[in-house]
Amino acid sequence: MRINRKISIAVVAGGLALLTACGGNGDSMAGHEGMTSASASAPAATSASAQPSGASNDADVMFAQMMIPHHEQAVEMADLASTRASDPEVKELAAKIKAAQDPEIQTMKGWLTEWGKPAPEGGMGHDMPGVMSEEDMKKLEAAKGKAFDKLFVQQMIAHHNGAIAMAKTEQTGGSDPQATELAKTIETTQQAEVEQLQKILDRL
Structure with a gap:
């Protein structure tokens, strides 16, 4: 192989x-x-x-099936920031998060199709680290201005930390080189964003 x-x-x-x-x-x-x-x-x-899917294993499949809805929630949070955030840096970072994660969602869906595995349906599905509850999302949706900025940053830090943990698991247990490379990219990118988010939170 x-x-x-x-x-x-x-x-x-x-x-x-x-x-x-x-x-x-x-x-x-x-x-x-x-x-x-x-x-x-x-x-x-x-x-x-x-056997085109022979390079993937169960860890790769789980990574894609979990990270897709995880990313989708981050994109949903970022969409809310476009109309509710008052801080320019929050808006800019939210747009950056959406621009990065939307293509990654499509990439991972393509992998699942190639591997002959089902894409996740009906919400989050798995018990994933950093995922916001329905109540958390409703609070974020109801907030505006500075209240939204602070809540968004707090929630996105937790959300990103969850994604980083999942990415580290994939790098340890996955076998598909493209999947493990994406996991490495997610870890690096989101760790940098967590540091930026923390700086924003400190000044809000």
Whole structure:
């Protein structure tokens, strides 16, 4: 499989036992794509093309199924900020969050389709860290101005911290290189946003 070639290049004489450690791979998606053509003549290429979803495991599937609704709630929160926030930095950051997470939602839905796994339906589904309750969302929707700014920032910090925890889990247990790379991106991006949100909260 493609992931086997990836590991054999990264770790000489690693053997099949190293498949369990592949979640920590830090290769970029670009590097992964380049390796496909470079290794086209390898015997594993046949099985990779015959089993396109062979590189994913249960952790990858769970990551996508949980992160999709998690992102969708963040986008919903960001949409509220466009009409309710009074702080310019809050509005700007909310727009940035939506712009980043909307495409990631579509990417993860595409993976689930490729893997032959169902996309999440009917709300949050899983018990996920950082998710706002219906009551939390109603409070945010009812708030305006500075009250909204403070509540939004507090809730988004908790929401982002939950996503970061989920991303770390995927990097540890996932095997699909694109999924683990996205998890790494989510962790890095949202950690930086948490730091910005905390600074905003400190001055509100």
